[in-house]
Amino acid sequence: MSRSEAFPVVVTGGSRGIGAATVALLAARGHPVVFSYASNDAAAQALCDRVAEEGGQAVACKGDAADEGAVAALFAACVDRFGPPGGVFANAGITGPACGLDDLSAEDLRRVLDVNVAGSFLTAQAALRSMPDGGAIVLMSSRAGRLGGAGEWLHYAASKGAIDTLCVGLAQEAGPKGFRVNAVAPGLIETEIHAAAGRGDRLKTAGSSVPMGRTGTAEEVARTVAWLMSDDASYISGTIVDISGGR
Numbered sequence: 001m002s003r004s005e006a007f008p009v010v011v012t013g014g015s016r017g018i019g020a021a022t023v024a025l026l027a028a029r030g031h032p033v034v035f036s037y038a039s040n041d042a043a044a045q046a047l048c049d050r051v052a053e054e055g056g057q058a059v060a061c062k063g064d065a066a067d068e069g070a071v072a073a074l075f076a077a078c079v080d081r082f083g084p085p086g087g088v089f090a091n092a093g094i095t096g097p098a099c100g101l102d103d104l105s106a107e108d109l110r111r112v113l114d115v116n117v118a119g120s121f122l123t124a125q126a127a128l129r130s131m132p133d134g135g136a137i138v139l140m141s142s143r144a145g146r147l148g149g150a151g152e153w154l155h156y157a158a159s160k161g162a163i164d165t166l167c168v169g170l171a172q173e174a175g176p177k178g179f180r181v182n183a184v185a186p187g188l189i190e191t192e193i194h195a196a197a198g199r200g201d202r203l204k205t206a207g208s209s210v211p212m213g214r215t216g217t218a219e220e221v222a223r224t225v226a227w228l229m230s231d232d233a234s235y236i237s238g239t240i241v242d243i244s245g246g247r
């Protein structure tokens with residue numbers, strides 16, 4: 001892998017939560033970052049402004065991670081503005097409604113699989129196509145992928161199980177082309193994703209089920225993503241890193 005130290009980075013779902021923490025951290029470390037978001041223009045602009053105030057560079061591209069054309073446009077924006085990315089974080093994801101399988105609509109099931117699974121595949125594919133010298137791909141899994149999400153997130157958990165498979169298989173497929181592919185599997189992280197699914201109380205009540213006795217922060221995930229992207233992780237590929245306080 002031959003990259004400049006300040007290689008450009010693409011992040012999907014980068015305007016809020018874990019994605020935003022990662023954009024801010026990577027930009028503060030000197031990486032120009034191009035990130036996508038779904039709809040919240042104000043949050044995306046606020047992040048770009050914050051990064052600029054801190055002396056970094058971040059560019060927002062509105063677009064659905066599940067849309068092939070939007071993903072291509074996101075990577076094209078990075079190539080045009082900063083050159084080919086050296087790192088990609090396929091982070092965008094949604095939970096869908098919190099409910100048991102018997103109450104899940106086919107439409108909600110398809111949307112979760114489309115954003116989380118197809119979106120990650122399309123992002124990884126765009127990375128392969130736009131990074132001639134290879135680089136580091138970090139995928140967003142979840143501890144739910146192996147815990148199962150019974151009774152509330154089975155659809156979401158299964159989508160993250162697919163990400164684990166993508167990580168292991170793509171690391172083998174793309175390794176000879178100069179790519180390292182890894183995933184992070186966070187546990188209970190303090191972002192708005194829980195409240196958006198009607199489970200805002202979850203972070204307060206579920207913290208006691210974590211061996212470390214607390215929920216995690218978006219910054220704690222961001223630091224792991226930045227490490228996996230960096231040359232400090234130069235011989236790590238095909239690995240899924242749990243960030244869950246032991247849960």
Ligand code: NAP
Binds near residue numbers: 140141
């Ligand atoms: P969040 O706070 O809800 O932020 C989601 C971000 O993704 C926002 O920037 C949002 O944009 C963007 N986004 C949503 N759908 C998108 C789409 N279709 N296309 C492009 N961007 C999209 O979520 P989070 O908690 O940071 O979660 C980020 C990732 O971490 C997800 O894949 C999630 O499954 C995973 N994860 C989270 C936790 C946790 O406890 N928080 C645990 C394990 C894994 P807008 O602002 O425009 O909506």
